[in-house]
Amino acid sequence: MKDSVSLENLIIEDLLRIYPYSMEFFNINGLPIDDVNNTVKDYITSLPYVFLEDMGLNQEDLLKRFRAFMSRMKDIGEERTFSIRDITILGGRGKNEKLEEIELKISMGEIICIVGPTGSGKSRLLADIEWMAQRDTPTKRQILIDGSVPPRDWRFSVEHRLVAQLSQNMNFVMDICVGDFIKLHAQSRMIDDTEDKTREIIFHANELSGERFDLNTPLTSLSGGQSRALMVADTAFLSTSPIVLIDEIENAGIHRNKALELLVGQNKIVLIATHDPLLALMGNKRIVIKNGGIQKVIETTSDEKRCLIRLTEIDNVLIRYREILRNGDLLDDNM
Numbered sequence: 496m497k498d499s500v501s502l503e504n505l506i507i508e509d510l511l512r513i514y515p516y517s518m519e520f521f522n523i524n525g526l527p528i529d530d531v532n533n534t535v536k537d538y539i540t541s542l543p544y545v546f547l548e549d550m551g552l553n554q555e556d557l558l559k560r561f562r563a564f565m566s567r568m569k570d571i572g573e574e575r576t577f578s579i580r581d582i583t584i585l586g587g588r589g590k591n592e593k594l595e596e597i598e599l600k601i602s603m604g605e606i607i608c609i610v611g612p613t614g615s616g617k618s619r620l621l622a623d624i625e626w627m628a629q630r631d632t633p634t635k636r637q638i639l640i641d642g643s644v645p646p647r648d649w650r651f652s653v654e655h656r657l658v659a660q661l662s663q664n665m666n667f668v669m670d671i672c673v674g675d676f677i678k679l680h681a682q683s684r685m686i687d688d689t690e691d692k693t694r695e696i697i698f699h700a701n702e703l704s705g706e707r708f709d710l711n712t713p714l715t716s717l718s719g720g721q722s723r724a725l726m727v728a729d730t731a732f733l734s735t736s737p738i739v740l741i742d743e744i745e746n747a748g749i750h751r752n753k754a755l756e757l758l759v760g761q762n763k764i765v766l767i768a769t770h771d772p773l774l775a776l777m778g779n780k781r782i783v784i785k786n787g788g789i790q791k792v793i794e795t796t797s798d799e800k801r802c803l804i805r806l807t808e809i810d811n812v813l814i815r816y817r818e819i820l821r822n823g824d825l826l827d828d829n830m
């Protein structure tokens with residue numbers, strides 16, 4: 496991509512052809528394009544003063560805004576094409592300093608569950624992956640990407656956002672409504688049909704949670720479960736990160752099977768820390784953590800997959816009962 500200053504010297508027709516997403520700049524700033532044969536710079540400098548005054552800008556400000564927009568889009572474009580083949584966890588040590596003798600490679604498309612008693616270190620392992628630990632966290636683990644040490648700046652880089660994290664606690668601080676939040680996120684991902692995407696995400700989030708919310712619900716009034724449901728759907732439909740980390744999704748009171756189906760539908764590495772047997776068996780492998788260390792890695796057996804079918808049937812009964820009780824209805828023992 497040319498630098499964003501020389502882009503303003505392109506005629507608008509070429510700009511839109513080469514960088515279709517640049518249309519968004521004109522849309523979000525309410526700029527009508529009458530003549531696509533003008534350069535961007537000429538177009539902006541010919542805008543009537545009163546028009547710009549309404550926006551609280553002058554021509555130089557708008558040009559700066561154009562440069563910043565194109566430069567941000569370039570960054571996101573690079574992020575978008577960012578993909579990996581695998582990650583490797585090189586063992587560190589447990590809480591008792593016991594060495595973890597492990598080298599675990601996880602490839603795209605794999606679902607790995609993390610099990611272990613409360614406080615054993617499941618979230619810590621997720622944090623090591625999120626942080627791309629380089630022997631510099633309490634566990635002294637090291638994370639490799641495609642077999643190599645990732646460049647240091649990836650750890651702090653917004654562009655190389657390797658990991659989408661759905662953590663146990665999720666609070667929104669932004670004072671906007673659900674629809675605007677999703678729209679902003681979709682725009683930053685250069686999605687054209689933001690309205691369709693927004694509808695799709697809200698539909699799926701409502702499938703996962705109980706009490707419905709809509710476009711106009713303020714983010715700050717969502718319950719814990721609704722926020723989680725929204726973030727699951729948002730991650731499933733908008734995140735381009737190749738690794739998804741999920742911490743104890745079962746505690747959110749949302750439909751966890753459906754949530755997982757949404758999240759693992761794509762070619763990603765998914766790691767799930769869980770206390771829930773049903774989720775624990777959904778992965779192709781599970782990491783067992785004890786006293787801060789990886790004790791073993793177990794491949795889910797075909798017997799266990801059969802158990803999973805039974806567990807799912809039992810779970811469906813529980814979900815039905817839960818819905819009945821939530822609705823204030825009575826259970827009867829013939830159900």
Ligand SMILES: Nc1ncnc2c1ncn2[C@@H]1O[C@H](COP(=O)(O)OP(=O)(O)OP(=O)(O)O)[C@@H](O)[C@H]1O
Nearest residue numbers: 588589590612613614615616617618619633634787
């Ligand atoms: N190898 C380790 N060395 C030192 N501290 C560790 C190690 N592993 C985990 N810890 C620490 O132990 C504490 C509990 O770990 P963590 O929160 O990951 O447990 P958890 O299994 O996720 O618990 P829960 O199931 O209750 O969510 C944290 O403070 C974490 O930093």
